Amino acid sequence: MNRRTWMKSLPAMAMLAGQRTKAAPEPLVLPAPQTEGGRPLMQALRDRKTTREIAPDPLPAQVLSNLLWAGFGVNRREGPMGRPGRTAPSAMNLQEIEIYVALPQGVFRYEAVPHRLVPVLPEDIRPKVGRRPAAAQAPVSLIYVTDWSKFAKVQQPDLRNSFTSADVGFIAQNVYLYCASEGLASWFHTPDREALSKLLGLGEQQQALYVHSVGYPAKK
Numbered sequence: 492m493n494r495r496t497w498m499k500s501l502p503a504m505a506m507l508a509g510q511r512t513k514a515a516p517e518p519l520v521l522p523a524p525q526t527e528g529g530r531p532l533m534q535a536l537r538d539r540k541t542t543r544e545i546a547p548d549p550l551p552a553q554v555l556s557n558l559l560w561a562g563f564g565v566n567r568r569e570g571p572m573g574r575p576g577r578t579a580p581s582a583m584n585l586q587e588i589e590i591y592v593a594l595p596q597g598v599f600r601y602e603a604v605p606h607r608l609v610p611v612l613p614e615d616i617r618p619k620v621g622r623r624p625a626a627a628q629a630p631v632s633l634i635y636v637t638d639w640s641k642f643a644k645v646q647q648p649d650l651r652n653s654f655t656s657a658d659v660g661f662i663a664q665n666v667y668l669y670c671a672s673e674g675l676a677s678w679f680h681t682p683d684r685e686a687l688s689k690l691l692g693l694g695e696q697q698q699a700l701y702v703h704s705v706g707y708p709a710k711k
């Protein structure tokens with residue numbers, strides 16, 4: 492199936508919950524995030540950890556929506572520098588990190604406004620996102636991609652590197668805490684950056700930095 496056919500045939504949001512339905516328009520609109528509830532912050536901090544054993548069961552669309560919003564959603568319309576405010580800070584509010592979402596059905600890019608998933612690739616790349624086979628099994632792997640072009644005004648390469656590393660870290664910790672709050676397994680790991688960037692068809696100024704695999708904990 493080519494990319495065009497795939498995009499036309501994308502099933503509705505139920506697809507994200509592992510169900511099959513008739514074709515739906517793309518991009519995929521996520522359900523509104525649930526921004527209340529969950530376990531208290533101190534309990535989530537107490538339980539935050541890396542869990543590499545992840546069951547293949549799909550995440551419900553609502554959980555995926557909440558996960559992405561927690562990671563790097565918009566939490567206020569007006570933030571610094573004339574851009575919306577996000578759940579994670581970024582240097583100069585440049586918001587240079589994009590979250591790509593690898594699902595069994597293909598790869599999508601998270602658009603925080605208006606909170607939706609834009610199709611990128613019609614392939615299941617999960618077996619190729621990590622250096623260890625365990626990542627292949629997780630139903631969702633978030634790929635943190637930076638856009639170096641957003642740092643046009645930052646001349647020193649080490650400053651660019653430290654800015655973008657810090658920015659990824661804030662997002663990843665949001666994801667870790669959301670997962671701890673929901674009892675989900677969460678594993679932040681380092682891909683072969685060059686290979687993954689190529690696989691995603693990223694532009695010259697973009698780079699895949701880290702992968703964050705998420706799902707239900709595998710039963711022991």
Ligand SMILES: Cc1cc2nc3c(=O)[nH]c(=O)nc-3n(C[C@H](O)[C@H](O)[C@H](O)COP(=O)(O)O)c2cc1C
Binds near residue numbers: 539542679
């Ligand atoms: C920058 C960074 C890179 C990491 N890369 C990997 C990795 O490539 N593979 C892996 O299994 N874990 C990776 N991890 C996860 C760490 O091994 C893990 O967070 C650490 O052992 C502490 O465990 P905890 O998260 O359960 O506290 C990485 C973590 C960070 C912060």
